[in-house]
Amino acid sequence: SLNLAADCNAVLKALQPIFQEQGMTETVHNWEDHGYLATYIKKNGSFANLRIHPHGLVLVDLQSYNDQMKGREEVDQLLNKVEERMKELFHGNIKRVKRLPAILRGGVIDRYWPTADGRLVEYDIDEVVYDEDSPFQNIKILHSKQFGNILILSGDVNLAESDLAYTQAIMGSGKEDYTGKEVLILGGGDGGILYEIVKLKPKMVTMVASNIDQMVIDGCKKYMRKTCGDVLDNLKGECYQVLIEDCIPVLKRYAKEGRMFDYVINDLTAVPISTSPEEDSTWEFLRLILDLSMKVLKQDGKYFTQ
């Protein structure tokens, strides 16, 4: 952005030659009160937008398909020239210059997975490991050089193989002694909590994952083995069992039977995917889970959740 009220026309005149030198054809729109949009079109299919706002914001967007732009070098050279020309024009009096990395669209590998709060984040994804639609959601496992395999449910980044810290935190940050204990896990389809607790010699761990999680389990047991080890290979082990059932009827049954636990770990997704009509809102559902969990918790038992 410029430091002074910009002379839009002067900016346009100064930058035009840079694009014309590239053999680009110019189309200019003049809004009068909203500045200019100049579109520069190259024969090979690439193009540029130069948007000049009257209060001094100048935006340059380059768009090209594959190697139409001979890669970063050509782009950098062009942007260097724009920057130089602007600095000359305003005698270096420019508030901020910023270049953003190119955004890659339409490729086989999608590297952009926005956060839950809507921020754009590009991951170093280099492989699509698993990509399936269940009746409930899309399940992707993508490989990142930095994080290992990453589980993504309907576009929401869930857990990466590097996220042991998440699992440790929901288990009480290493401060709990699970030896000989009765543990109930709600959700946890990636198997991370189950795997970590089983290592600690509990009496019995029961994990209740609904049929919504079946394909998550299928994907994770194959491709998230740093997270779940071999615990998802079978639904039963020496000191654990996995029930593929809705957790609410299971909790009700346990409460009725007087079956009690030392730990209940709620690892259900923050915004539940519900198939049953019983719960009419997210908060009702969360309250129900919490109430039922308290009923199956021993006097000195502990409840952990996100």
Place this chain on the structure above:
Amino acid sequence: SLNLAADCNAVLKALQPIFQEQGMTETVHNWEDHGYLATYIKKNGSFANLRIHPHGLVLVDLQSYNDQMKGREEVDQLLNKVEERMKELFHGNIKRVKRLPAILRGGVIDRYWPTADGRLVEYDIDEVVYDEDSPFQNIKILHSKQFGNILILSGDVNLAESDLAYTQAIMGSGKEDYTGKEVLILGGGDGGILYEIVKLKPKMVTMVASNIDQMVIDGCKKYMRKTCGDVLDNLKGECYQVLIEDCIPVLKRYAKEGRMFDYVINDLTAVPISTSPEEDSTWEFLRLILDLSMKVLKQDGKYFTQ
């Protein structure tokens, strides 16, 4: 992207009305062999690009200044229509639909801080806490809701207040006993390592930060107090001292004097900013630091670095 070889003209004809309904003026460029670029311009200064590639990639970009687009709703409605029209045209036979969050440019707060490997990452920055140019680099401290204050040196994200894990890792992940020990820290201008070691009752910690770091120290001691506590308030404490000197002459002096350490922790930036002509390359510099560090390390001493 579409599943079949797209009829570019059919896509253009199908989507045109959506933009025209918005009162946008159309300009179409037909490359023949590279598809279409349609530009739609609105009276209020906003505009859209519709790029149709012959092999089936269709890109829609909307650009507007401030609330020219009445926010996300209007954008979402327009994109919903594009998606619907495309699904109708290709009978749902579309490989992938992806919308990216809006990229905000020219604002007071810059939320985009690409990673060292060039990936685009948007942070939840809500405040510019510190922004100064030293003769060596730009020093910014920005507040993120998620990470606390973040130190950014010439655009490179260095350390956030939430990054205690980094400091703990470079100190040996809690497995070292610093009680009564002699420690030398190279760099570490944010004060994180110094603060954490001083808590562990060492005999003496010497931190050597060059004058390049002076303004980093100034910023951190004010605004990164979760990282450095009060250790940077004074250059000397009961069991520590901070030397503002180039570390190479200091290391040479210590080596000559026979001054030895139990720990040397090298927290210099990965790519050094050098003012002295002695080192002619990054690798030479790193080798020199390592050689000198070995000379001041006791027989059973330990050297930690990134």
